[in-house]
Amino acid sequence: MTAVSGVGPLRADGARAVVLIAVLLAVSAAVIAAGLTFGTKPLSAEAALAALLRPDGKLDSILVWTLRLPRSLAAFTGGAGLAVSGYLLQTLTRNPLAGPGLTGVSAGAVAPIVACFVFLPALSSVFYPLIGLAGGLSAAAVTFWIARGGNVRPLHLALAGISVSLFLGAITTYILLLSGPQVPSLLFWLSGGFQGRSWPQLLQMLPWVLGGTVLALCCHRVLQIMALSDQAASGMGLDLALWKPLLLIIAALPVAGVAPVAGPVAFVGLATPHIVRLMRPVGPAWSIALNVAMGGLMTVTADLVARSIALPKEIPVGIVTALIGGPIFIYLVQRRNSAFAGEA
């Protein structure tokens, strides 16, 4: 009886998750399609469709195929990657404040990339994800070391992460001061943006995001056990000394891929998992899938807003995601029965 009543809702929840993901993806597709028509040179829906289906090398099809479409896809991929990373970090630490921004991963990925950009201009940008990965991992390791795993006191992790980020931020600003003429472009990148990102950048970050997501999906059973508690997890035979660093690396993979392309896009990694949690997915596998869809949708939308709200100029997508994600974050902190009440 219990087994039946247990399985029934589970199936239904799985089906619900599929429907939710389908809806989110459909909305994302609609936003991307709408994004094809917006811009400094607006296209009619028919013209955009025609250019999309029959690329002919004229202006319209160049606009669609080399500017708007790859850019939106890049935004989707970037948002998905950041969301997955945030979800992994939050599960790993059981800390609602964990995310690429508040654990220092983003700042750690950005600082060495900026340093390489300024001091080693000869270095190919192909290596930037690797540098970002190394930096992000070291920063996260320092943060977690300082906060002792981060799952004892959630606030401690956030404070440690912010301190690490502040330190790296000071270094980054100093490097910017030394760099002189490259400041504006670097700054735009630092605030997160998909301006001028096309197929090469998309291809550059895709393997990292895909790799991180697929690996996370492979580990979904481990994640499920991790969500309980350290004691329970090791009681079930999970080797924490192996899995914790491994999951941390998996969590840093997407950030390492996204950071060189789009910079640290604020709040996507932090807010998306919380939005997804409101949809009550069953199990980590569905959560990850929903995070991909939701993070992608959020970033595509933010990108569309960022590039069409102040034509012909463009505002960094980081402002928009901060304006969307920030209130969510503040609401989260404000909730009366929030998970961290009385824990710090």
Added chain:
Amino acid sequence: MSTVPSRPGAAWQAYLLPLLMALVLLSLALAIFLGVVDLDPSDTLAALLGHGSPEARAIIIEIRLPRILTGMLAGIHFALAGLLLQSITRNPLADPSLMGVSQGAMLAVSGFLVFSVYSHDTGSTTLQELPVQWLPLVGTAGGLAAGGFIYLIAFRRDLGPLRITLCGIAVGAVLHAIGIGLMAGWGSGRLEVLLEWFAGSLYARGWQHALFLAPFTIAGLAILPVIRRPLELLRFDATVARSFGLSYQVQFSVVLLIACALAASAVGVVGPVVFVGLIVPHMARFLAGRHPPLVLPLTIALGAIVMTLADLAGRLVGGAEEIPIGVVTAICGVPLLVALLRKTP
């Protein structure tokens, strides 16, 4: 014949305060006498006394002295704000930069500069034509506004220390993202003044900056004796503090307001110098040991010393392209911070 047995360790701690005062003067002297321009010590001394070569007088009186004084005042502000915040939030990691005040000032300053560049677009690319003299005021207002906003949203629930900290983190992160984005989106080649300010810098700070800070410093220091007892009691839980007869909410708000005003005015003048507010109170507590009354004066003295020495280091190491003080404090602060965080249970 004193009836109270003197505690062990009291002997050397009695000399601590005079010692630190001497250190303040020493660092002041060092900062005046050392610099990128090699001045003869006797020339410097003469300039201080009102004569000496015009060149030396210009450098000492118009450049070095106001800069050092601004730094000292700002250091006192940061350290005091850090101490107050750490006491009332009962969080050893509280700091103006972690509480959203710095970010509020940053957003206000970048918004103001971007707006002013676009509102009277004279085609100027020079620093002089930007309204930089308004920056301290704008930054202070922004920091206070952010502090007030955090206070309000925390007040809507329960004015707990944890709530305040979390709201500070949340609001700070949002403001930071918007501030950076604003600058990147609309700023132009004139960003460097802003960047320097973001890094926290004492470059080209003059008498007007020191004078801007002085009223805040004096008011802050004058009010300290008044809030001394509430400050002690605010360390306790709300219920415990109330049982001692403390009107918790009022006193909490007052201390928070003082901390915000101190931090915001300092950030407005020198930019967000990280870690001074975080580290200095801990150094003071470490030195004071079992003499809690010493913590407050030690914090003030150490704040001034740390800022002066950090600025001096940045000036001497960087040469003409000086290292912003915020970078110096960040680099020096990290080992201390890590030690601190690891020690905190």
